[in-house]
Amino acid sequence: MGQMSSCETKLTQEEIREAQDLKDRVENEGPEAIAKHVRENLDRWKKEELKIGISGRIKTGKSTFINAVLGLRPNQPGSAKSGSGNTTQNVTTYAHPRNKQIVLFDFPGVGTEDHPKSKYMTKVNTSECDYFLIFFDSVISDDDIWLAERLKEINKPYCFVRSMIDQDIQNAEFDGKNSDTVLEEVRENVQTSVAANNITRHSSIFFISGRYTDIGEFPQLLTHMEKNISSLKFESILFSISAISKEVIEKKYQKLKSRIRIVSVGAAAISAEPIPIIDLLININLLIHELHHYIDTFGITMDKIESLPAEVKERLNVWSILTKSGKALVVFIIQQIEKAAAVAVVESVADFFIPIIGSLISAPTTYFIVKDFLTKYLDQMKEDAIIVYDNVLHAQKHLHTDTQVC
Numbered sequence: 001m002g003q004m005s006s007c008e009t010k011l012t013q014e015e016i017r018e019a020q021d022l023k024d025r026v027e028n029e030g031p032e033a034i035a036k037h038v039r040e041n042l043d044r045w046k047k048e049e050l051k052i053g054i055s056g057r058i059k060t061g062k063s064t065f066i067n068a069v070l071g072l073r074p075n076q077p078g079s080a081k082s083g084s085g086n087t088t089q090n091v092t093t094y095a096h097p098r099n100k101q102i103v104l105f106d107f108p109g110v111g112t113e114d115h116p117k118s119k120y121m122t123k124v125n126t127s128e129c130d131y132f133l134i135f136f137d138s139v140i141s142d143d144d145i146w147l148a149e150r151l152k153e154i155n156k157p158y159c160f161v162r163s164m165i166d167q168d169i170q171n172a173e174f175d176g177k178n179s180d181t182v183l184e185e186v187r188e189n190v191q192t193s194v195a196a197n198n199i200t201r202h203s204s205i206f207f208i209s210g211r212y213t214d215i216g217e218f219p220q221l222l223t224h225m226e227k228n229i230s231s232l233k234f235e236s237i238l239f240s241i242s243a244i245s246k247e248v249i250e251k252k253y254q255k256l257k258s259r260i261r262i263v264s265v266g267a268a269a270i271s272a273e274p275i276p277i278i279d280l281l282i283n284i285n286l287l288i289h290e291l292h293h294y295i296d297t298f299g300i301t302m303d304k305i306e307s308l309p310a311e312v313k314e315r316l317n318v319w320s321i322l323t324k325s326g327k328a329l330v331v332f333i334i335q336q337i338e339k340a341a342a343v344a345v346v347e348s349v350a351d352f353f354i355p356i357i358g359s360l361i362s363a364p365t366t367y368f369i370v371k372d373f374l375t376k377y378l379d380q381m382k383e384d385a386i387i388v389y390d391n392v393l394h395a396q397k398h399l400h401t402d403t404q405v406c
Contacts, residue, residue, distance in 0.1 A: 022269030031270045035282045038266035039289055042259055045235035048101060052237075053126055055107040055147055056135030061163025064210030065135070066094055066104050071242040080106060091124055099240040105129055111143040121150050130229050132158035139193050140200055148199050157228035159204040162190060165216045166209035183207055183216065214393060219247035239297045243385050252297050253382045260374045263290055268367035283366070284333055287373065291321055294378055298385035305388060312391050317380035340369045 026034050052069075054062050063080035072079040078097055096102035110120050126132070132151055134144050140160060151158045168186055169179045186207060194200035204224050208216040226234045235255060243249045267283045295301055300318050313319070324332050 018265045020269075022266060023272045026269055026272065031279050031282050034266060034270055035286055038262060038286060042262060042290070042293075045232045045239060046099070046101070048230070048232040048236045050102045050131075050229070050233045050236050051105060051129045052103070053105045053107060053129035053132040054135065055110065055132065056144065056161075057109060057137065057141065060135035060137050061161075061208075061210050062106060062135050065133075065161070065163055065208070066106060066210075068210045068213055068244060069104060069237075069241055070094060070096055072097065096240050099236060102236060102240055109143070110147050117143075117146060120147075121154075126151070127154055127156070129156065130233060131225055132156055133161050134158060135161045135163055137162075137164075138189075140190070140197075145197060145199055148203060152199065157225075159206055159221065159224055160200070161221070162186065162205065162207045163210050165207050166212045169215065213244035213248075214246070218245055219251065222248065222251060239293075243299050243389050246386060246389065249298065249382060249385045249389060252385075253378065256294060256297060256378055257375070259290065260371055260378070263287070263374060264367045264370040267370045271366040280334075281330075283370070284330055287333055287370070288329060290374060291377060294381045295321065298381050298388075300381060300384050300388055308388065308391055312387060315387055316384045317377075318384045321377070337369060337373060340372060341365075 022034050022037075025037070054066065056062055059082075063074070063082045066080040067074060070079065074081065078094065080092070080094060091108065092106040094104040094106065096104075107124050107126070108115050111117055115123060121127070134140075134147060136144050144160070148158060148160070165183060165186065169182045172179045172182045187205075190205060190207075194205075206217045206221040206224070208218050208221060222238070225237070238248075238252060238255055241248070243252065263286055267286055270279050270282055295318060300316070300322075302322050305313060305316065305318075305322075320332065321329070
């Protein structure tokens, strides 16, 4: 067969090589095998184990943080109960309800009678964790510093976390102070207290609220985690946690956007060896697979949004996907790509999914239409995620205000 042409396209040389390689595999293995290969490549993160260790004294916000990551309220099954990590003699584990490959380990207190420093690292097996968070209250304790030193010795990535920053803000507002400066004041106080210690001075410290995750440095904490664990492990946590802030929504968006090239190249390779109807349906299924992943990652599933006010639901773009399944969804997607294909024909960029025997220019055309299609819906779902987040955040703060008044 002839080589895939880059004429009329802006594919990079790397993308052309990848598509050509997949095209060759289509000839040998068939289009369905290539579609399976693409899906498996996209879903590698689902098989990745991630173990996060959490330590610190009682009442430092560990349980609230754990529940925020799990997407659970304190009274729900599988949630963390306040003080559990320090009152038990064993490590308490929490599997993520949406991804059992992610496990949070709530470690008992270090330096206690049951867990002396001399045996702590081996008794609680901290080495099995991929990443560690050490929670503290107003001051990083000697026990916290000792644990950080041991983690550093075994090259285990970690950070310090000062949680409950929302309470500091509430206290400042109650005292008539400027709440906008609270975070910096808390940071300065902590940095002053750790300046004399070499370990803490060179460690990352993040100030967050587990209850109101839009407050503080939750996104920066995720960025630190991203830099210190594998790419697949980070995808695992990013795709599994709720859309807990607009910054997290943006991180999800950017990671999802990076997948579009993989789908587009795969679809291009499949359409380069057109088999009437078959390659069309295979590529449609690839698109459906990715659209459903967007919906799950942003948390805009039917069960999550059906309780929203009617005026909010009416603003959501995702209804065009959520309200369809099976044949109806396939027909809807075909209608959308036919519109894009019509534009491509007008612009003299040849055919799209609908095969033309012997056509090799259909591959790059497919690439761009798949890319545009997924980009369009990803952008729309990001907008939906922000709308849902704003509504949930407003409801949370309204509930908190009512509780405070009562």
